[in-house]
Amino acid sequence: xxxxxxxxxxxxxxxxxxxxxxxxxxxxxxxxxxxxxxxxxxxxxxxxxxxxxxxxxxxxxxxxxxxxxxxxxxxxxxxxxxxxxxxxxxxxxxxxxxxxxxxxxxxxxxxxxxxxxxxxxxxxxxxxxxxxxxxxxxxxxxxxxxxxxxxxxxxxxxxxxxxxxxxxxxxxxxxxxxxxxxxxxxxxxxxxxxxxxxxxxxxxxxxxxxxxxxxxxxxxxxxxxxxxxxxxxxxxxxxxxxxxxxxxxxxxxxxxxxxxxxxxxxxxxxxxxxxxxxxxxxxxxxxxxxxxxxxxxxxxxxxxxxxxxxxxxxxxxxxxxxxxxxxxxxxxxxxxx
Amino acid sequence: xxxxxxxxxxxxxxxxxxxxxxxxxxxxxxxxxxxxxxxxxxxxxxxxxxxxxxxxxxxxxxxxxxxxxxxxxxxxxxxxxxx
Numbered sequence: 001x002x003x004x005x006x007x008x009x010x011x012x013x014x015x016x017x018x019x020x021x022x023x024x025x026x027x028x029x030x031x032x033x034x035x036x037x038x039x040x041x042x043x044x045x046x047x048x049x050x051x052x053x054x055x056x057x058x059x060x061x062x063x064x065x066x067x068x069x070x071x072x073x074x075x076x077x078x079x080x081x082x083x084x085x086x087x088x089x090x091x092x093x094x095x096x097x098x099x100x101x102x103x104x105x106x107x108x109x110x111x112x113x114x115x116x117x118x119x120x121x122x123x124x125x126x127x128x129x130x131x132x133x134x135x136x137x138x139x140x141x142x143x144x145x146x147x148x149x150x151x152x153x154x155x156x157x158x159x160x161x162x163x164x165x166x167x168x169x170x171x172x173x174x175x176x177x178x179x180x181x182x183x184x185x186x187x188x189x190x191x192x193x194x195x196x197x198x199x200x201x202x203x204x205x206x207x208x209x210x211x212x213x214x215x216x217x218x219x220x221x222x223x224x225x226x227x228x229x230x231x232x233x234x235x236x237x238x239x240x241x242x243x244x245x246x247x248x249x250x251x252x253x254x255x256x257x258x259x260x261x262x263x264x265x266x267x268x269x270x271x272x273x274x275x276x277x278x279x280x281x282x283x284x285x286x287x288x289x290x291x292x293x294x295x296x297x298x299x300x301x302x303x304x305x306x307x308x309x310x311x312x313x314x315x316x317x318x319x320x321x322x323x324x325x326x327x328x329x330x331x332x333x334x335x336x337x
Numbered sequence: 338x339x340x341x342x343x344x345x346x347x348x349x350x351x352x353x354x355x356x357x358x359x360x361x362x363x364x365x366x367x368x369x370x371x372x373x374x375x376x377x378x379x380x381x382x383x384x385x386x387x388x389x390x391x392x393x394x395x396x397x398x399x400x401x402x403x404x405x406x407x408x409x410x411x412x413x414x415x416x417x418x419x420x
Contacts, residue, residue, distance in 0.1 A: 271340050274390035278380040283344050290380075291390050336343045 002187075006208050009265035012217025013200070020171060020218045021144035021155075028170045028203040029213055031329060033135045034060040035181070036154035036170035039203060040131050041065065041102065043150075043178035049074030052090065052128070055080040056107045056114070056303045059294040061133060065102075080301050083107060083254070085114045087122065101128050105143075106136035109298045109309065110255045111263030112240075113141070120149030129176065135159060139223055140231050140261045151176050157212070160231065161259075162316060163219030167212040172199070180207060184268040231262070234314040238262030239324045241312060246326050250334040254302050254309055262314035268330075269337045271310035280310070284329035288312050339382050345410055351420045354393040357382060357413035365393055365412045372406055374399050382420065392418075 010024070017024035030036040040063045046052055051068070053061055055077055063076075069075045070179070076088045085103065101123035123130040131152040134143060139160020145153055150173070157167030172178060180195055184205030189196040196202055221242045221259055223230065238259040245266060246253045254265040268276050277290030291308040292299050299305045311324060354376075362378065369376035379394045393420040395403055397419055407414055 268340075272380070272382070275341050275380040275382065278391070279341060279344050281373070335342070336340060 002023060006187075008210065008214050008217070009208055012213045015217045015220040015224065016169065019224050020138075020144045022171055023174070025199045026172055028172060028200045029208060030168045030170055031156075031209065031212075031215075032168040033133065033154045033156040035170075035274050036168050037061055037102075037131070037133060038064050039170055039173075040152045040154060040178065040179040041068060041100075042181055045073050045099060046131060050076070050096060050098045051102060052076045052078065052093045052098055052115075052123075053102045053325055054078045054085055054104075054298040056083060056085070056109065056112075057102070057104055057295065058108055058133065059296070060135075060136070060296065061102055061104070074296075077297065080298070083110050083112050083298065083302055085099065085119060087115060087118055090119060090122055094122060094128065098123075098126060098128040100131055102131040102133065104133040104136065105141070106134075107262050107295075107298060108136050108263075109266055109293050109295050109302070109311070111136070111259060111261045112256050113137070113260045116150070117148055124149045124151070136261055136263070137276070140228065140235075142228065145173075152178075157216040157219065161216065161219045161223055162230075164212045164215040167209065167216040169216075170203070172203075174199075178203070180205070230316060234262040234316060234318055235259060237314040237318055237320070238264055238312075241314070241323055241326060245330050248330065248334050250337050251330065254304070263315075263328055265309040265311045266330075267304065267307055267309050268333055270307065271337065273304075273310045276310050277325040278331055279333060284325065284332070286326050286329045341380055341382065345379075348366065348373060350397055351394050352397040352403070353418045353420055354395065354407070355379065355415045355418065356393070357415055359391075360393055361413045363392065364410065365407055365414070368406050368410045368412065369393065369403060372402070374387070374406070394409060 013024040013027050037060050045068050076093050082171040104112050124287055129151040132150045134153050134155050138155045153171040156164030158165040180203050182205045183195050186201040188201050242264045245251050250269045252267045262335045275288035277288050280286040280288050289311045356365055376393045376395045378391050381392045393413050
């Protein structure tokens with residue numbers, strides 16, 4: 001029975017490996033991107049280390065780094081003019097000996113795509129590990145990790161991969177040294193009191209989330225078979241939405257003109273974004289996310305530190321009718337301002 | 338009049354319980370509804386300094402009962418505001 005369950009886990013890992021272009025043994029299952037990021041950060045940084053990140057990052061990076069700062073890690077957060085990554089600033093920061101650079105591929109606030117390959121190359125050329133947070137891009141953008149200058153990559157199961165919530169993983173490039181976050185039984189080397197070195201056992205102590213992992217494997221297979229085409233419709237809806245609401249004088253748009261992932265963040269005059277989000281839900285049945293999106297520095301960068309923003313995200317199941325409903329709701333709210 | 342009030346057509350005075358997290362907000366909603374308080378999750382109006390973007394609206398006449406219930410249930414909250 002246990003062996004049969006392990007076969008399902010292997011099948012899911014191989015499916016994901018194929019999708020990401022990497023060996024399945026280099027993939028660790030976690031409960032979400034946050035856990036994967038924590039494993040990568042706490043597993044490679046300690047007193048005397050130095051890490052460089054950016055102001056557009058999510059709290060899943062910023063909060064572990066704040067905790068690590070308290071443990072003697074030198075943390076530099078690069079400003080992000082206009083919500084973009086400035087490669088010259090990164091290059092300057094890397095003149096100091098740096099252990100790791102951690103950056104997201106796509107902003108969860110604006111949907112802007114950061115130059116992952118260039119940033120990774122700068123980091124590796126400077127002798128630093130490059131950790132990519134691909135939470136917003138995996139499934140939406142082509143991502144062959146073996147062809148990118150990436151040492152570690154954290155990802156969720158439930159976003160672009162369409163898998164179950166509560167699943168995720170971390171890619172660890174072969175040769176990268178990392179300390180585990182969890183220690184315990186792995187079903188291997190059971191006569192030893194030390195955590196095994198072998199991948200992926202080293203980082204997967206305890207009973208795995210079998211139903212979640214099986215769901216994630218099925219999702220990866222679905223994406224692999226159909227390709228990024230499955231998100232084309234959502235991208236078109238996002239692009240049309242952006243174009244139409246940008247013309248309304250009461251609306252401020254924070255997302256790039258060309259929508260690369262189907263996320264469009266806006267504000268309605270000076271109205272509190274959480275209030276608008278609840279109105280959209282209660283009175284128009286349009287589900288959005290208001291507030292700071294767990295990215296306080298990104299919002300300060302955009303000048304929305306107190307207002308937050310209303311983020312519209314189009315997905316695989318959305319239709320033209322949903323788009324029209326969302327635009328109609330935006331127009332109706334604007335009329336009341 | 339707030340944007341929310343324009344849609345909700347609320348003109349009478351309301352009381353708003355602000356909890357410390359989504360867990361405590363939803364726990365409070367359950368406890369209040371089970372005890373006959375007319376409670377509803379609504380957005381916290383701009384201007385109220387809080388870490389939680391949603392609160393529980395209820396009739397001000399039930400404030401004493403609400404205070405007793407949340408104290409008894411150990412619900413972490415930031416305060417009750419009259420709007």
